[in-house]
Amino acid sequence: xxKRGVEFFIIDILLAIYNVxxxxxxxxxxxxxxxxxxxxxxxxxxxxIIGEAMKYILTxxxxxxxxxxxxxxxIAFRNIIAHEYFGISSEDVFSIIKDNIPELEQxxxxxxxxxDDTSDISFTISAACKDFQKKGWRxxxxxxxxxxxxxxxxx
Numbered sequence: 001x002x003k004r005g006v007e008f009f010i011i012d013i014l015l016a017i018y019n020v021x022x023x024x025x026x027x028x029x030x031x032x033x034x035x036x037x038x039x040x041x042x043x044x045x046x047x048x049i050i051g052e053a054m055k056y057i058l059t060x061x062x063x064x065x066x067x068x069x070x071x072x073x074x075i076a077f078r079n080i081i082a083h084e085y086f087g088i089s090s091e092d093v094f095s096i097i098k099d100n101i102p103e104l105e106q107x108x109x110x111x112x113x114x115x116d117d118t119s120d121i122s123f124t125i126s127a128a129c130k131d132f133q134k135k136g137w138r139x140x141x142x143x144x145x146x147x148x149x150x151x152x153x154x155x
Contacts, residue, residue, distance in 0.1 A: 006060040007120040009053040010108060011128055011144075016046040016053070017105045018143045020097055030094035040090075043097065044081055050104070051078020066111050074104075112151055122153040 020043050027033045033040060054074045058067055077096070080088060112121055125144045132140045147153075 004056075005120055005124070006056060006063060007124045009056040010112065010121065011124050012053040013050050013057070014105065014108055014147065015128070015140060015143070016049040017101055017108070018140070019043075019046045020101050021105075022139065024097045027094070027097075030091040033094045033097070034090035044088075044093070047093070047096070048078050048081050051075050051081070054078070062115075063111070066114050068107060109147075109151070112153075118151070118153055121151075122148065125153065 023039050023042050023046075024033065027036070027039070033043070051074050054071055057063055058071060058075070112118065115121065125148050129141045129144050132138075132144075
């Protein structure tokens with residue numbers, strides 16, 4: 001396990017999901033996704049981040065009772081993105097974006113709710129917000145602030 005705590009990987013996943021949803025919000029078809037080269041690359045990168053972070057979620061002893069078996073597929077998909085980039089079906093990725101990403105976000109919000117001591121999550125969100133404020137990334141700060149309030153971590 002790297003020096004980062006598992007809570008950082010939880011937030012990495014939620015931020016990557018946020019970015020995928022933000023980038024793909026106006027895309028209505030797999031064709032529009034495929035034709036927007038910059039958005040395509042950005043989304044594929046965010047999906048890689050999700051898969052990479054998921055490796056640490058699945059190996060965390062403290063999270064084992066809450067891990068879903070299907071999450072292993074996310075790591076496998078990350079490996080496909082990283083190693084078979086040009087052979088990936090845009091239709092399959094678009095389906096993942098529209099169908100699976102919102103579900104995964106809800107899974108991770110529920111995961112946080114199941115954690116007994118959320119002080120590490122709260123600290124991680126606060127640290128991320130400070131970093132993003134320095135960078136001028138307002139939407140990420142707003143997302144994390146809203147998330148923290150909805151989870152009642154801002155006590």
